[in-house]
Amino acid sequence: MNYKRERYQQGSLTIESRSSGPDVWVYRWRQSGVRRKQLLGNVKELTKTQAQKKAAAVLEQSLAVPEPTKVTVAELVGHYKERELGKDSGKAEKPRKAYLYIFNNYVLPKWGSLPLGQVKAVAVEDWLRTLSLANGSKAKVREVFGAAFRHAMRHELHSTNPIANVRQVRKRATEPAILEPAEIVAILKHLEGVEPVRTAFFIAAVLGMRRGEIFGLKWADVDFDRAVLSIRRSYVDGIEGPPKTESSRRPLPLPPQAIETLKAWKEKSRYTKPEHWVFASEFHFGKLPLWPGTLWRRNVVPAIEASGINKPKLGWHTLRRSYASLLLSSGASLRVSMELMRHSTAEMTLATYAQTIGDEKREAGEKVASLVLVKKENAA
Numbered sequence: 599m600n601y602k603r604e605r606y607q608q609g610s611l612t613i614e615s616r617s618s619g620p621d622v623w624v625y626r627w628r629q630s631g632v633r634r635k636q637l638l639g640n641v642k643e644l645t646k647t648q649a650q651k652k653a654a655a656v657l658e659q660s661l662a663v664p665e666p667t668k669v670t671v672a673e674l675v676g677h678y679k680e681r682e683l684g685k686d687s688g689k690a691e692k693p694r695k696a697y698l699y700i701f702n703n704y705v706l707p708k709w710g711s712l713p714l715g716q717v718k719a720v721a722v723e724d725w726l727r728t729l730s731l732a733n734g735s736k737a738k739v740r741e742v743f744g745a746a747f748r749h750a751m752r753h754e755l756h757s758t759n760p761i762a763n764v765r766q767v768r769k770r771a772t773e774p775a776i777l778e779p780a781e782i783v784a785i786l787k788h789l790e791g792v793e794p795v796r797t798a799f800f801i802a803a804v805l806g807m808r809r810g811e812i813f814g815l816k817w818a819d820v821d822f823d824r825a826v827l828s829i830r831r832s833y834v835d836g837i838e839g840p841p842k843t844e845s846s847r848r849p850l851p852l853p854p855q856a857i858e859t860l861k862a863w864k865e866k867s868r869y870t871k872p873e874h875w876v877f878a879s880e881f882h883f884g885k886l887p888l889w890p891g892t893l894w895r896r897n898v899v900p901a902i903e904a905s906g907i908n909k910p911k912l913g914w915h916t917l918r919r920s921y922a923s924l925l926l927s928s929g930a931s932l933r934v935s936m937e938l939m940r941h942s943t944a945e946m947t948l949a950t951y952a953q954t955i956g957d958e959k960r961e962a963g964e965k966v967a968s969l970v971l972v973k974k975e976n977a978a
Contacts, residue, residue: 810834811831
């Protein structure tokens with residue numbers, strides 16, 4: 599490698615040649631006994647003075663990071679929040695808030711004052727057992743804590759991730775409830791004339807969308823001619839943001855029933871311009887969408903009770919789970935089901951969301967019983 603070295607303050611600037619393209623400025627320095635290096639740009643983009651200023655900024659930022667041997671969990675979490683959970687981090691609002699909540703309410707109160715080297719896998723396992731949370735929530739706490747340590751390794755604040763060795767099952771103690779087709783029909787019947795709640799409920803049931811995506815819809819997202827619904831945003835806890843994942847951005851085909859329902863609601867709505875929310879709030883003069891939690895409590899819960907349905911913890915997400923189960927029980931392939939659910943993996947669709955419907959289980963059991971009975975009769 600050909601290069602020209604110039605001493606520069608507490609490090610050195612290097613002009614290094616590349617196999618193709620112009621030479622580049624490289625800054626090298628030593629911190630806490632560790633040799634570090636960063637590419638600053640090519641010589642056509644940066645003069646020597648500009649490269650020196652950029653190197654000084656890199657050094658200043660590096661020295662602002664606490665030394666690895668002295669870093670506490672609280673300092674690491676602060677470092678993580680600044681770089682990974684800021685408003686411009688690109689992380690969707692709901693997971694960003696979830697990470698902040700877990701750090702502030704679980705990780706920091708217990709571990710904040712400890713140096714990173716004193717966090718041990720077995721101790722974290724013992725602590726997780728004491729939390730009054732479901733297995734899935736405990737697994738989420740472990741995931742967030744582990745993300746902080748991976749961040750520490752990436753930024754050379756710590757050499758290992760003890761959370762990687764923490765064992766915590768994610769399996770639920772009880773399966774979440776789903777709604778069967780007859781139950782969905784009964785609820786829709788009791789929501790007749792209650793708009794736009796009925797339309798929102800119907801869309802959730804036949805498209806399996808997340809509630810933030812449903813209430814983040816604008817009329818520009820609905821293409822009636824092509825029968826396609828675009829997922830461009832999510833509205834969660836009063837904040838508009840991007841969809842949850844890249845996979846979530848996949849457009850959805852609109853079945854004829856959904857087109858008919860949306861057209862009927864559009865004819866009744868006062869807010870029908872492309873930039874208007876599909877489920878706009880009259881109280882806010884259409885500038886904000888309706889609040890999904892309020893609609894569920896005030897309108898859907900009474901309809902559920904009137905339908906004689908007695909299942910625990912029903913909510914908008916129940917309809918997403920029910921949709922996944924109905925897809926598979928209707929004969930849709932796993933690949934198609936995954937894409938309609940807009941999951942990144944088929945495992946997520948199959949293992950996490952899809953359950954068999956009551957009648958389907960009963961029919962399968964009867965088939966097995968009939969086979970056994972036939973064999974018994976033949977043996978006689």
